[in-house]
Amino acid sequence: MKRTANQWIHGGPIATALLLLVLAGHVRVAGADDDRFTASNEKWRAECGSCHVAYPPQLLAEESWQKLMSGLDKHFGTDASLDAVAAVEIGAFLTENAARGKRAWRAGSALRITETAWFRKEHRKVSAATWKNSKVKSPANCSACHTGAERGDYSEHSVSVPR
Template sequence: MKAYIWTLPTRIFHWLLALYILIAFLSSEEENLLTIHAAVGYGIGVLVLFRLIWGFWGPRYSRFRDWPLSIKEAIDYIFHITRPKKLYPGHNPAAALVMMGIIVVTFFSVLTGLLAYGIQEGRGILAFLHSPLFKEMEIFEEVHEFFTTLLLLLIGAHLAGVALDYLLHKDQKTYLSIFTGYKNIDAPSAALTPIQKVIATILLTLALLTPIAALNSSLTGSIYAPIEYEEEHSAFFEECGSCHTLYPPFLLPARSWQKMMANLEDHFGDDASLDEPTRKSIENFLTQRSAEFSTKEAAVYILSSLKSATPLAITETPYWKAKHAQIDDTIFTSKKVRSKANCKACHTHIEKGLIEDDQITLPKI
């Protein structure tokens, strides 16, 4: 007494989705893995598209209309879980609701991820939304985190259900069906039509290839290009860059640059005095490109964190301190870094105006 319940495409979808979600959650913990996180997110998006199509035009048991999507039936099943009143070849009512929840929440996780990626980072297919919505970037990030947290809870419920089913209904071998496709149950077997095989082959292949293609394409590309400060303002490039890292003007508000340029005789302990025309020219350049006039993530968050403060050092801003709080002090005091002010030791393209997550490299000490 055995029935073929989960066809190969359904099982490939399940395990590929599990793998991609695992990679997505692991890569979300490290800023320099953001491109990988986004690339995998596109792959998850293709998988969700496949599952939605499969839910309407797929084989028996994989179609949504075959799922017992009833809250009342799910509650009744849970209360009689030790001795169910009815055997379900596919998903039981509780599992059906959880699986539908996973599909829906995964869809919104991908959608909000694309929005956050485009609006906050200025990257990906929704990067065109960055300029009009950049001030709301934190909201989109929080909404994305809400859906991904909800997804984790649903996955936890799914795993708990699998464990409970294993303990209570071992004879059906439900826990093995996602590997073999078979359950020990008296029911009609699922079968694939030629068109279903074609759809599954195309979309699952696309889901496999999309993350790879996304890594070096417009899917993860940035709207920001490197800035040639030497061409934009030679005096700023020469006078400031000859002594220290050439800090992009958007990392401080205009009032900080004005305060700094007004006292170059005591510039962090050194006399950096300039003739008045050069000093004024550099000050104008800095204030016209300060944090107030930038849509970049760092500028927005630095400005927000300062409130009315007027720091002279970027490392004294609350945002900088919060972002670098987890970095061991030995990194900053190492021979390769030497100082918290040496931003280019980790942000390799900062002197081109780029502080991209995927370009952060902590020196090995």
């Protein structure tokens, strides 16, 4: 089923009840290492991890996830539409765990993680040649260098840049 912005924001009583259930059941992961993101959700992992690594919600601000979830039919040149139930659950998971504080400020309103100020700063030492390496292809291909990306580990200890 095609999902529109309207369905996500004004999803009707069933969607609202679902959203409340999801929020009530949410467990905040406190005290985790800054660059190891352990918050998880089954639907998010399955749906948002099918074309690329499931990007941790902590890497973009709440407003960016909202915009992104309202435009899944035109998702960076592809159609990533979801049914309304999955969209509500994933939307709640992403916004609840979105970047806070300094990282949110440094993420700004970018829709791409790779266009945020913090991403540019953390990756300033990566050369132009490396970004073009056929094993990397795109800066969005986190797991080309972050060997623990699948489990949300982006710490500097698990970086291995291909040559």
